[in-house]
Amino acid sequence: MNKKSFQFTIEPWSVAYENKEYQTPIFNLLQRKMILETEEEQNEGDFYVLQAPEWVNVMPVTPNREVVLVEQYRYGIEQPTLEIPGGVVDPGEHPDDTAARELLEETGYRSDRWSSLGKVSSNPAMMDNFTHLYLATECEYEQAQRPDEHERIHVHLMPLDSFLEYVAEGTIHHSIVVAAVAKYLLKER
Amino acid sequence: MNKKSFQFTIEPWSVAYENKEYQTPIFNLLQRKMILETEEEQNEGDFYVLQAPEWVNVMPVTPNREVVLVEQYRYGIEQPTLEIPGGVVDPGEHPDDTAARELLEETGYRSDRWSSLGKVSSNPAMMDNFTHLYLATECEYEQAQRPDEHERIHVHLMPLDSFLEYVAEGTIHHSIVVAAVAKYLLKER
Structure with a gap:
């Protein structure tokens, strides 16, 4: 099966801004303000993300x-x-x-x-x-x-x-x- | 196979203290000072842990x-x-x-x-x-x-x-x- 064969249909959010809230030797804690804008709706939210190496x-x-x-x-x-x-x-x-x-x-x-x-x-x-x-x-x-x-x-x-x-x-x-x-x-x- | 059949042998660390560094709606970020004390050695370190519900x-x-x-x-x-x-x-x-x-x-x-x-x-x-x-x-x-x-x-x-x-x-x-x-x-x- 080809990896491209599944067609994702969900609307992507975009990052309005992000802020490094806390830093550790293993990961950074980011706060991301994310926005969803489609023809049907506008939405936004704050999300927390750990930024880490592979x-x-x-x-x-x-x-x-x-x-x-x-x-x-x-x-x-x-x-x-x-x-x-x-x-x-x-x-x-x-x-x-x-x-x-x-x-x-x-x-x-x-x-x-x-x-x-x-x-x-x-x-x-x-x-x-x-x-x-x-x-x-x-x-x-x-x-x-x-x-x-x-x-x-x-x-x-x-x-x-x-x-x-x-x-x-x-x-x-x-x-x-x-x-x-x-x-x-x-x-x- | 019985779950108890594997005998863990590693020495446990203990928490000297922990501090809530940051709180999000999804998890808390804790800093844990942990200590290992065995007959052979003494060691300690700071570790970061996300405290989250199941x-x-x-x-x-x-x-x-x-x-x-x-x-x-x-x-x-x-x-x-x-x-x-x-x-x-x-x-x-x-x-x-x-x-x-x-x-x-x-x-x-x-x-x-x-x-x-x-x-x-x-x-x-x-x-x-x-x-x-x-x-x-x-x-x-x-x-x-x-x-x-x-x-x-x-x-x-x-x-x-x-x-x-x-x-x-x-x-x-x-x-x-x-x-x-x-x-x-x-x-x-």
Whole structure:
């Protein structure tokens, strides 16, 4: 199916102005005044948007069909999570390179066999960025992890079927990780 | 597989204090000072978290195996999107009721056949909420939409196979919508 085959029909809003309300090391909080003007109506509203760099997520699989997973403590939900590795695209970096870098930094694994699983919008209602998804097969352990300053990561190898079961029953629950699984399952069908 | 069968081993951080930095109608921006204290190390850092109510997403399927989709303009990416319906759990509302309400409000469809697809963390690194996912089958058109003030929604019926193809090739790209597809595919296997 051709991507252009779906014809969007909704009227676009336009940005009247936007203001940076707050800045963090991870994202900026913008307030956007947006306007809808059509023949039928005029409307406007204030919307809040997080401006953030692109992200990547990698589904790494070993020659034994084990998935390389990262366990870490997540400050949003104040709980540990089990996820596939990922991170932030640095300025000037290509997402393909981010993916290889994050896999190596977070897990110590590398791969020569990469394929794209496409990209997903991180949250199109309130974030401006996309997350680029990858499948890396034939992953091999190369070196010790080199996590970022606040990253404490435990690496786990898990059979692919167990990984999918943990997604199905909710132990693995990060929406972007689960989205990567959808793209993987659809690719493998 | 039992959910308790995965043993998390990572050390938990604790919140030293948190401060509400900014408030919007959709979320609060918190700054959290977090501390890690183990036998091996002491560490602390400032982290930014969006405090938001729970969300729901519904995958609605008609007796003809068509998915009921909503096309709307999304202010984060400044583009139209194609998504399954969803929304915010109101104070005191059960997510099951939110799901039925949002389906009816956004599309005019209702269903008597609901099942849970579990829940996903919206973004555990920087959001504190979860999104509850549902499958609603045998959906029937009941009444005109009643969207919220700024919602302009075009409803589309799409064969399930086309829906999955649009997810696979990226026309449908909201990470939480794609996550719902993973849960659906794993349930149907």
